[in-house]
Amino acid sequence: MKIVVLGAEGQVGRELMMLSPLLGVECVGYGRAAADITDSMALARLMKADKPNVVVNTAAYTAVDKAESERDAAFFVNATGARNVAMACMRAGAAMIQISTDYVFDGSSPVPYRETDPTNSQSVYGASKAAGEDEVRNMLPHHIIIRTSWVFGRYGHNFVKTVMRLAGGREQLRMIDDQRSCPTSARDLAEVILKIATRLDSGDAFGTYHFANAGPISWCEFARVIVDLAFDEADKRPEVMAITTNDYAQAAIRPRYSVLDCRRIGQQFSIVPPSWRPALAEVVEQVKSGEGL
Numbered sequence: 001m002k003i004v005v006l007g008a009e010g011q012v013g014r015e016l017m018m019l020s021p022l023l024g025v026e027c028v029g030y031g032r033a034a035a036d037i038t039d040s041m042a043l044a045r046l047m048k049a050d051k052p053n054v055v056v057n058t059a060a061y062t063a064v065d066k067a068e069s070e071r072d073a074a075f076f077v078n079a080t081g082a083r084n085v086a087m088a089c090m091r092a093g094a095a096m097i098q099i100s101t102d103y104v105f106d107g108s109s110p111v112p113y114r115e116t117d118p119t120n121s122q123s124v125y126g127a128s129k130a131a132g133e134d135e136v137r138n139m140l141p142h143h144i145i146i147r148t149s150w151v152f153g154r155y156g157h158n159f160v161k162t163v164m165r166l167a168g169g170r171e172q173l174r175m176i177d178d179q180r181s182c183p184t185s186a187r188d189l190a191e192v193i194l195k196i197a198t199r200l201d202s203g204d205a206f207g208t209y210h211f212a213n214a215g216p217i218s219w220c221e222f223a224r225v226i227v228d229l230a231f232d233e234a235d236k237r238p239e240v241m242a243i244t245t246n247d248y249a250q251a252a253i254r255p256r257y258s259v260l261d262c263r264r265i266g267q268q269f270s271i272v273p274p275s276w277r278p279a280l281a282e283v284v285e286q287v288k289s290g291e292g293l
Helices: 011-019 040-050 071-092 124-139 159-167 186-197 219-230 263-269 277-288
Strands: 002-006 026-030 054-057 095-101 143-148 172-176 207-210 239-243
Touching: 002 011, 002 040, 011 026, 011 186, 040 071, 054 071, 054 186, 071 095, 071 124, 095 124, 095 186, 124 143, 143 186, 159 172, 159 219, 159 277, 172 219, 186 263, 207 263, 219 239, 219 277
Parallel strands: 002 026, 002 054, 054 095, 095 143, 143 207, 172 239
Antiparallel strands: none
8 A cells, every 4th residue: 555645744744644654554745846736747757656556635725815816726726736636546546535625615504514415615715625526526436535624733824823823922812703613633634534545445435525523613612722721820811702703804705604524434434533622732732842833
């Protein structure tokens, strides 16, 4: 089993590369400079040289608000790039795991979203990721699409690190309290990806799955937990103030509710999403000690 990881310098990609030797899996990782997914010829050469069994595409355009004014750039990476990876996998005889997002949904559901629910993104970012899903489905039968939500970890830019940075210099933090989903540990997601990648020996396993850590929460509630973990009892900590979506100017529309129903991944792969709380506590300590980059 040989796995190629595209986007190996991102949150999930770095965790994949760190976890793989611990799990006895051979992973070869490429960042954007070494393997740009918008360059179909470069991908073809890479596949020919590496001959992977599975390719994991974690590369993406993730600037949600910026995408509203850079629609072409977002679609070029998230849709055309996904198609390029799928085409390269098809030619190389490799399976593909594509990472997607809860932002493909509009947030109007009163219950957790299932894989079969229609997508209806309200943002360019979400629409570009939904288009990428379609490209993969249409190009490559042997694929896995994993939708996830609110990814955090010690690496890269994410909500946890932003809250910790802001909390160190402010008396008050204003956080949105009417958007709810499930935070997801980049490390937990990476472990799930590797578990699935090493079990793609059955045709009925291919398709779309949801994975997020357990425990729906709002951004405001999540920020309060982060602050509680980041500060000692005697420390002066900022007040985390609840605001609404309408109180905070954002270029992109986010889903108000995007909790993912993760039962299917449990039925197929015996994966039961753990709570995000233990992973968050570990990440906060890693960032405080300078391990996060």
